[in-house]
Amino acid sequence: LTDRSVKRQPAPPRWDTVLASAAELFAANGFAATSVRQIARRARLSKPGLYYHIRGKEDLLARLCESSMAGILAGVRAAVAAARDPEAGLRAAIGAHLEYHWRHPHNLSIVFGQTPFLSPERRRRVVALEREYLDLVRGVIRDGQRRGAFRGVDATVAAFSLFALLNGFDAWYDPRGRIGPRALQRHLERLYLSGLTGGRRAP
């Protein structure tokens, strides 16, 4: 005897699969041109099954942006905490940021490009995470300045410059080209850390 009037609650979707599918489609076609149906199909879910767990396409975008910023922030925070000094901290931050990017190659460009589609409330949550990331990196730079390791560049300009370097290469870089991901990381580290230390090693 079954009671068909009792609706079975769909099992929660695998959010990592759903968000990765959304990221691929938003990156390829833009937020506006992507439908929840396409995202559900790519994640091998039914559209009603997906809709049961989200409030709509904007909710998916918001979850994607929040999980991207939270993920990169967690990785960079752990890497910085394990470093022995500010210069090593920035090197570790560069490594952790790039590692996140190689694992989720579409996410950060969506965070930077598609947040205008978020409601003010959801956008505030993403901006708060970006602000945490800024404060973390700027804190390391200020620590290095106090210790005399970094000189001559304002900490806020330096922190935003790091984000510009780490997010700017995406527009031209092809990891299958002449410069592999490890080499890119080394070049960016050299450019940025020599820029901050003025070529001197931290004491």
Next chain:
Amino acid sequence: LTDRSVKRQPAPPRWDTVLASAAELFAANGFAATSVRQIARRARLSKPGLYYHIRGKEDLLARLCESSMAGILAGVRAAVAAARDPEAGLRAAIGAHLEYHWRHPHNLSIVFGQTPFLSPERRRRVVALEREYLDLVRGVIRDGQRRGAFRGVDATVAAFSLFALLNGFDAWYDPRGRIGPRALQRHLERLYLSGLTGGRRAP
């Protein structure tokens, strides 16, 4: 005796005014949400008067992107040509790029954000100008590498990194804030040139 059947050809509009008006509106509201009527009104032209000289809104965007890239390229090329060595050349390039940006604060973010709205043919022309800019800067960097002034950073990574730094601050920087435009320029110069020279001065 007048012959009203002979249409008078509208005088060519002042393109600098038209493009500046288009840039302000595209930057404030986006390309899609801006109408030719709004652009004409801001430029103090009639809509038919403006339409006589353009093929539509996409034509205006293309002219804006092309004139922006051509303008910045001309400024940077002249600055580099007048410099005595590669390090001075990059310093001059940074100065000329920023000078263009302060005079036309909306244009470069439109070039980088709105080119998806261009037809493939017009986009190719913008990309060709971007490529010329890349080749110019990369040439200066390679010259510095040959002279032993710059070491350790790949010239292509270094050139794109400069563009990332010069275009990345726009998202957070307020020229009326604590760090004035001259100070910002000095910080970016220090960061980038120390990064390339490893803190050593060019010979």
